[in-house]
Amino acid sequence: MDSKTGRYINADLTHYKLPRIGDIGELQAIMYQPDSEYQRGVVGLGEPPVIAPGAAISNAIANATGVRVPVLPFTPKRVLDALKGVHA
Amino acid sequence: MNSFEYASPRTEEEAVALLSAHGGNTAVLAGGTDLFNLLRAGCITPSRVVDLKNIRSLQGVSATSRGVLIGALTTLDELLVHPLLKPYDSLAQIADGVHSIQIQSMGTLGGDLCLLPNCWYFRNGYGLLGMERGTSLPATGRNEFHAVLGNRGPAKFVSASRFAPALIAWGAVARIAGPEPGQVSELPLEYFFTSPKTADQGVTVLQPGQILTHVLIPDPVHDEVQSAAYEVLQMEGLDWPLASAAVCLANSAGVVREARIVLGHVAPTPWVSLDAAAALVGREIDETVAQAAGNAAVASATPLSENEYKVQIARTAVKRAILRAAGQLEGALS
Numbered sequence: 001m002d003s004k005t006g007r008y009i010n011a012d013l014t015h016y017k018l019p020r021i022g023d024i025g026e027l028q029a030i031m032y033q034p035d036s037e038y039q040r041g042v043v044g045l046g047e048p049p050v051i052a053p054g055a056a057i058s059n060a061i062a063n064a065t066g067v068r069v070p071v072l073p074f075t076p077k078r079v080l081d082a083l084k085g086v087h088a
Numbered sequence: 089m090n091s092f093e094y095a096s097p098r099t100e101e102e103a104v105a106l107l108s109a110h111g112g113n114t115a116v117l118a119g120g121t122d123l124f125n126l127l128r129a130g131c132i133t134p135s136r137v138v139d140l141k142n143i144r145s146l147q148g149v150s151a152t153s154r155g156v157l158i159g160a161l162t163t164l165d166e167l168l169v170h171p172l173l174k175p176y177d178s179l180a181q182i183a184d185g186v187h188s189i190q191i192q193s194m195g196t197l198g199g200d201l202c203l204l205p206n207c208w209y210f211r212n213g214y215g216l217l218g219m220e221r222g223t224s225l226p227a228t229g230r231n232e233f234h235a236v237l238g239n240r241g242p243a244k245f246v247s248a249s250r251f252a253p254a255l256i257a258w259g260a261v262a263r264i265a266g267p268e269p270g271q272v273s274e275l276p277l278e279y280f281f282t283s284p285k286t287a288d289q290g291v292t293v294l295q296p297g298q299i300l301t302h303v304l305i306p307d308p309v310h311d312e313v314q315s316a317a318y319e320v321l322q323m324e325g326l327d328w329p330l331a332s333a334a335v336c337l338a339n340s341a342g343v344v345r346e347a348r349i350v351l352g353h354v355a356p357t358p359w360v361s362l363d364a365a366a367a368l369v370g371r372e373i374d375e376t377v378a379q380a381a382g383n384a385a386v387a388s389a390t391p392l393s394e395n396e397y398k399v400q401i402a403r404t405a406v407k408r409a410i411l412r413a414a415g416q417l418e419g420a421l422s
Contacts, residue, residue: 002209002229005220009208009230014125020325022187076322076330077232080397 112296
């Protein structure tokens with residue numbers, strides 16, 4: 001969103017940089033289904049597994065660079081700004 | 089989309105005549121990978137679209153007494169596999185980096201060189217300079233993908249061409265037909281690109297009625313030339329580089345005798361860095377030397393409010409392009 005004109009400036013997929021299949025990498029699905037969870041009725045497929053990776057990758061970046069990049073997605077701009085101490 | 093006339097000439101002379109009509113309010117269709125985006129968005133409203141695809145003389149790659157002549161209609165996948173282009177590593181690396189089979193198959197070299205910017209203000213109808221009521225929107229608004237070099241004038245967008253840096257590093261020459269039928273001129277590709285000063289100027293020297301017909305890569309004067317390109321993309325899929333660099337190194341006895349370094353996507357035109365090249369001459373390539381050239385390439389950068397990170401990316405692109413040319417880049421791209 002452009003604050004001056006109030007218009008969306010990334011209303012297409014050229015500028016709204018969603019990750020696509022090439023950005024995802026190899027995924028391996030491991031079904032986690034112990035009886036203890038089944039008995040409690042805790043069942044999830046699809047969205048629940050999406051919750052952890054962002055935090056895990058964020059921790060990996062912090063581990064590799066020493067700085068926290070607190071906002072997803074971890075774009076080159078956000079990572080480099082964080083390294084320079086610029087507020088993203 | 090506005091309606092327009094469609095013309096499909098068979099010769100360069102016909103194309104030039106067709107493009108000169110309507111006061112020059114005409115557009116060229118080659119691969120069409122971007123033209124229809126521009127037409128649909130209303131960024132351009134030509135009265136006539138001239139399809140060049142049936143002009144034989146604009147197709148193919150041939151060897152001439154002066155060097156390799158590449159027709160403007162040569163597609164990106166042809167660049168990737170053509171035997172005459174095998175010595176030009178940097179070109180194949182860029183064609184390979186366009187991670188879209190559709191664009192590789194349809195997109196043309198001439199189209200790439202004449203691409204209009206991807207600046208989001210331009211694509212949203214604010215013109216090449218992104219002006220509204222006398223204010224430059226990219227200068228005062230969202231500019232994270234805009235220019236970090238050559239941005240002191242009214243143009244803040246970055247040149248969209250991916251192949252121009254590599255071709256300029258090879259000393260390529262643009263062959264232009266028109267505006268009079270039969271008229272042909274040549275100029276170094278470096279001077280083909282312009283940074284518009286006013287709203288009615290474009291991103292190349294082409295005037296209404298002129299077309300880019302060929303690119304000539306002169307045979308290198310040195311025996312041992314290494315070349316490479318390095319593009320930094322945010323996404324692995326279809327995306328425009330945040331910054332890129334292309335290099336040509338002429339060596340003897342392991343020492344660089346002559347170097348050309350050209351950056352892409354960092355300025356309104358492809359950006360030739362004489363300072364970066366000077367940092368290599370007389371030296372053996374290693375990481376320290378490549379890093380010094382990267383530093384020199386961005387020493388005069390003037391980032392806007394949101395794009396300081398691009399300076400680091402451009403610096404790294406130059407360093408890695410040099411190491412890649414010298415066969416010293418580690419990792420998947422080496």
